[in-house]
Amino acid sequence: MLNIALFGPPGAGKGTQSEFLIKKYKLFYISTGDLLRDELAAGTKLGKQARDIIAEGGLVSDEIIVQIIEKNIKSNSDANGFLFDGFPRTYIQAYILEGLMIKLNSNLDCLISIEVPEKESIKRLLNRGKTSGRSDDNETVIRKRLKEYKEKTLPVLNFYKERNMYYAVNGMQSIPEVTESVEKIINERLSKKLLNIVMFGHPGSGRGSLGKALAKKYDLEFVATGAMLDEEIKNDSELGRKIKQLYESGQLVPDEIVIPLIEKKLQNSKDVRGFIFKGFPRTLVQSYILDGLLKKYDSYIAKIFDIKVDTLELIRRLDKRSKTDEAMPYDSSTEKIVKRLQEHEDKTVPVIEKYKETHDITEIDGTPTFDTVLRTISKEIENSFKNMK
Numbered sequence: 001m002l003n004i005a006l007f008g009p010p011g012a013g014k015g016t017q018s019e020f021l022i023k024k025y026k027l028f029y030i031s032t033g034d035l036l037r038d039e040l041a042a043g044t045k046l047g048k049q050a051r052d053i054i055a056e057g058g059l060v061s062d063e064i065i066v067q068i069i070e071k072n073i074k075s076n077s078d079a080n081g082f083l084f085d086g087f088p089r090t091y092i093q094a095y096i097l098e099g100l101m102i103k104l105n106s107n108l109d110c111l112i113s114i115e116v117p118e119k120e121s122i123k124r125l126l127n128r129g130k131t132s133g134r135s136d137d138n139e140t141v142i143r144k145r146l147k148e149y150k151e152k153t154l155p156v157l158n159f160y161k162e163r164n165m166y167y168a169v170n171g172m173q174s175i176p177e178v179t180e181s182v183e184k185i186i187n188e189r190l191s192k193k194l195l196n197i198v199m200f201g202h203p204g205s206g207r208g209s210l211g212k213a214l215a216k217k218y219d220l221e222f223v224a225t226g227a228m229l230d231e232e233i234k235n236d237s238e239l240g241r242k243i244k245q246l247y248e249s250g251q252l253v254p255d256e257i258v259i260p261l262i263e264k265k266l267q268n269s270k271d272v273r274g275f276i277f278k279g280f281p282r283t284l285v286q287s288y289i290l291d292g293l294l295k296k297y298d299s300y301i302a303k304i305f306d307i308k309v310d311t312l313e314l315i316r317r318l319d320k321r322s323k324t325d326e327a328m329p330y331d332s333s334t335e336k337i338v339k340r341l342q343e344h345e346d347k348t349v350p351v352i353e354k355y356k357e358t359h360d361i362t363e364i365d366g367t368p369t370f371d372t373v374l375r376t377i378s379k380e381i382e383n384s385f386k387n388m389k
Contacts, residue, residue, distance in 0.1 A: 001106055001302065002027065002081030002190065005088070005097075007157070008114035009149050010142065011124035012171045013178060014085060017114065020179050021083050025186070028072070028079035032087045035068050036060060046071075066096050073104060077360050084108075091155040105291060105300050105358045109189050111160040112182055116171035118146055194299040195220060195274030197381070198281070198290075200352055201307030202344050203328070203337075204314040204321070205366045206373065210307070211278040213374055218381065221265075221272045225279040226328070228261045229253055247329035250339045252282060252347070259289060266293060274302070282344075287351045304359050305377060306352055307366035314341060 002025055008014045022029055039047035046068055050060045065087070073082060088094040101107045116124075125142045160166040169181045195218065201207040208224060215222035232240035233247075239257065246253050262280060269275070281287040294300050309317075315337055322331035330340040355361055362380050366373055 002186070003084070003101065003106060003108045004081070004186070005084040005108060005111040005160075006114070007111060007153065008171060009116065009118070009121045010145050011121040011128070012114040012116050013175065014114060016175055017178060017182055018083060018085055021182070021186075024183070026080040027083040028076040028081070029085065030069060030072060030082050030087065031085045032065055032069070032089075035072055036065070039068055062093060062096055065093075066100060070100055070104070073100075081109075088156055089152055091159055094156050094159040102295075107298065107300060108165065109193070110165050110167055110185065111157070112167050112169060112185055113157060114169045114171040114178065114182075120172065121146055193274075193302075194272070194294075194297065195303075196294060196299060196301050197274070197276045197303045197305070198301055198355075199276065199278045199305050199307070200348065200361075201305075201366060202309060202311075202314050203330075203340055204317040205307040205309045206370065207278050207305075207307050207366075209370065210374055210377060211276050214377060214381070215276045217378065218273065220274045220276045221269045223262060223265055223275050223277045223280065225253070225258055225262065225282075228265065229258075232261075244329070250330050250336045250343075252343060255283075255286060255289070258286075263293060266297070274299075281351055283347050284351055284354060287354055301355075301359065303381060304352075304355055304361045305364055305380070306361055307364045307373070309366040311341065313367065 004021065004027070006014055006018060006021070018029065021027055036047075036050060040051055041047070046064055050064055053060055053064075069087065076082075084097070088097045097108060122139060122142050126139060129138060157166055167185045169178055169185070171178060173181065197214070197220070199207040199211045208226065211224065212222055214220065229240075229243045233244050234240070243253055243257065258280065266275070277290070281290045291300070315334065318331050318337045319334070321327055330336045352361065364373060364377055364380075368376075
């Protein structure tokens with residue numbers, strides 16, 4: 001997901017660049033003014049609240065504005081990201097947007113400011129006034145608007161400068177040159193974004209083999225809790241012997257063992273394009289932990305797959321695996337297999353439901369051949385991130 005805040009004084013050419021960004025990166029346009037007018041016209045609960053405030057001569061509160069923005073973000077979750085125009089307008093709203101992004105398990109990637117001198121802004125707006133017919137395109141109103149923009153916007157720009165998210169573009173260039181500068185900034189930010197994928201699916205669904213193949217194909221770091229735990233068992237460490245006992249009894253390994261191993265894996269993975277997680281998160285608690293771990297890297301989950309396979313087929317696959325070198329301890333009997341599948345239902349399915357509130361989870365039929373399923377998932381990844389390469 002790509003989230004951008006576009007700034008610039010009146011007359012800077014934000015409208016032109018907004019059209020380019022929306023089309024090029026398939027972003028949903030968030031203009032607080034437009035969204036507020038839509039709410040007023042539709043007569044929604046928020047619209048009625050805003051109308052009452054406006055009727056009394058007041059300004060619509062940040063509380064109402066942020067609810068309108070959140071509502072539109074959630075209802076357009078299939079977008080590749082969001083372009084914010086006119087928000088945040090104040091230092092307080094910058095904090096509001098940051099909190100909103102955290103709540104939605106996302107973040108603002110950058111603020112792009114198209115900068116032109118005040119004299120140029122006035123000149124452009126006066127020229128526009130000759131044909132636009134807008135009553136506010138006169139010098140007195142223009143100077144007032146520019147003064148208000150400067151006073152309110154400077155603290156916001158400093159907010160993002162401190163976070164190394166502020167990028168200035170010379171608005172005195174030609175329109176194609178401004179567009180090229182904007183595109184260069186975004187491509188630079190995209191090159192630093194991590195592509196983090198979570199693979200869900202019952203034991204036997206093929207998520208491990210698929211995860212490894214996808215990691216290799218897209219140059220990602222494969223993070224499989226099972227492999228890390230197996231390594232401890234193989235080394236016959238004290239921790240490994242504990243893990244083996246838990247496996248043999250069909251129990252899940254506790255977070256106190258799993259989390260430090262995952263954190264170590266993330267810390268030791270340098271210059272990677274992203275991570276693909278298999279076997280984690282398995283519980284609601286772990287889902288919050290993963291969000292926190294990725295936040296440390298200024299990142300988040302970008303794509304989630306849930307591989308669906310019929311229960312009888314899962315049992316057949318796991319029974320077949322029990323006779324190979326890849327057998328897991330819980331493959332040793334039908335009773336243990338069924339217990340492990342039930343644990344997935346009880347603990348992991350609620351995690352998937354939780355993620356459905358904030359992510360577009362893609363369900364994949366895991367019944368066909370391995371190559372067929374791999375092609376299906378690959379196509380989904382490439383469709384989702386074709387604008388982020």
